[in-house]
Amino acid sequence: MTDPLALYVHWPFCVSKCPYCDFNSHVRERVDQEMWRNALLADLAHEASILPGRRLGSIFFGGGTPSLMPPATVAALLDAAERAWGFEPGIEITLEANPSSVEAARFADLAAAGVNRVSLGLQALDNETLAFLGRAHDVTEGLAALDTAQRVFERVSFDLIYARPDQGLADWHAELARALSFGTEHLSLYQLTIEPGTRFQTEALAGRLVLPDDDRAADLFELTRALTASAGMPAYEISNHARPGAESRHNLTYWRYQDYAGIGPGAHGRRAGVATQRRRKPENWIEAVARNSHGIELEDALAPRERAIEAMLMGLRLAEGIDLDRIATLGEQPIDKLADGPAIERLAAQGLLERDGAHLRATDAGMPVLNAILGDIVRVPETT
Incomplete structure (x- = not known):
């Protein structure tokens, strides 16, 4: 559904x-x-x-x-x-x-x-x-x-x-x-x-x-x-x-990284894997709508990896955490290509993360330092 x-x-x-x-x-x-x-x-x-x-x-x-x-x-x-x-x-x-x-x-x-x-x-x-x-x-x-x-x-x-x-x-x-x-x-x-x-x-x-x-x-x-x-x-x-x-x-x-449409000057949206941004200045937005019937300035199809990382960054703000299997599906690659497993284990041992199978969440102790945690666990893609 x-x-x-x-x-x-x-x-x-x-x-x-x-x-x-x-x-x-x-x-x-x-x-x-x-x-x-x-x-x-x-x-x-x-x-x-x-x-x-x-x-x-x-x-x-x-x-x-x-x-x-x-x-x-x-x-x-x-x-x-x-x-x-x-x-x-x-x-x-x-x-x-x-x-x-x-x-x-x-x-x-x-x-x-x-x-x-x-x-x-x-x-x-x-x-x-x-x-x-x-x-x-x-x-x-x-x-x-x-x-x-x-x-x-x-x-x-x-x-x-x-x-x-x-x-x-x-x-x-x-x-x-x-x-x-x-x-x-x-x-x-x-x-x-x-x-x-x-x-x-x-x-x-x-x-x-x-x-x-x-x-x-x-x-x-x-x-x-x-x-x-x-x-x-x-x-x-x-x-x-x-x-x-x-x-x-x-x-x-x-x-939860679900779809939303954004309308009006400066509004952002995420729909069906596409990031949208409306023109920010009101006069420019009005002119764009008159010309195009919409105020979109940017419309970018997000790569699977981008979607997965965005979902991870947003979802770990929630007390409920994230489903790593879903992250892998969004990213169209194994989760160990997107999230650093050893870093997650280390942070879990420190009491900052909690992992139960495919479920990952920040603990109460981890929430105040979430930005640092995210910097540790998001895996940088390998270069050739």
């Missing part, structure tokens, strides 16, 4: 600048909504023509500020997607939202349009940190938006950022315990990272922004997993925690 397809819809526009992303060129005060709706529908129709006979298990509206998409646009896209593919029973339809009062006022209309899950970017539960992160909302406004979301949507998740400068274990313990008390079914808890080309990178290079060292970051990571597990929301992925059955179905599609 074919796995359900996932659809990612990228809405690029932001309403305010953000200090830790590089989408600031996409800030817009006005958008021609009819033109954008028609372009997104055309992009969707192109993907549907390539992927006939599939059914959608999840749809995710992400990007800049998708909660400011007109509900009519959301409804039109959902209607077109259902007509093109059909929906699996209980389809998950998620929308990312900033926790502002302006956006919260639209939640009921978005739910009426068909959205049944929201992911809120709370990011912190104290005003000083929110100001540091460059967020426009304060704690009171954010929690009011969370309350509205919990009343309107069937499923609610929110994110927090930790491992911040000068953040102590007691501080994070108190903040995370408060977050867990709100009763949502899902939390995304990310360690603060510095992305190239952002204000944070400038501050870090100047010595004005210092993140916790590796030992403190590891302590914070361990505390995070212990608290969420004791609250009945264990980590099912490095940074994501959920009550059993409340995992993000859409993100599981990525991590």
Whole structure:
């Protein structure tokens, strides 16, 4: 049986600048909504023509500020997607939202349009940190938006950022315990990272922004997993925690290396062994859709080895781990040509990996150093 397809819809526009992303060129005060709706529908129709006979298990509206998409646009896209593919029973339809009062006022209309899950970017539960992160909302406004979301949507998740400068274990313990008390079914808890080309990178290079060292970051990571597990929301992925059955179905599609179509500026996709990327700049994407009926900039057939390595890199982020037989099938070669067996044995002896036949997973001790583990076990192809 074919796995359900996932659809990612990228809405690029932001309403305010953000200090830790590089989408600031996409800030817009006005958008021609009819033109954008028609372009997104055309992009969707192109993907549907390539992927006939599939059914959608999840749809995710992400990007800049998708909660400011007109509900009519959301409804039109959902209607077109259902007509093109059909929906699996209980389809998950998620929308990312900033926790502002302006956006919260639209939640009921978005739910009426068909959205049944929201992911809120709370990011912190104290005003000083929110100001540091460059967020426009304060704690009171954010929690009011969370309350509205919990009343309107069937499923609610929110994110927090930790491992911040000068953040102590007691501080994070108190903040995370408060977050867990709100009763949502899902939390995304990310360690603060510095992305190239952002204000944070400038501050870090100047010595004005210092993140916790590796030992403190590891302590914070361990505390995070212990608290969420004791609250009945264990980590099912490095940074994501959920009550059993409340995992993000859409993100599981990525991590389990299943097919997903991406539409809208900058959207990526993986479908039937082909990697797609839409044109990133909104104006260029619009022009491409008008010219070609789609916004694709790159469409690359992935070699079997590439697919296998991608599946390994993504799958080991999950607590459930990976099936090495499936990796070998994707790579069209024996697993020992793709993964370094002796390295796996060594890391298992160190308590960082756990292998049971064809099943391989990172342990709790291995998750904080997963990048290093992946660097060790992915076998470099032999050269002649």
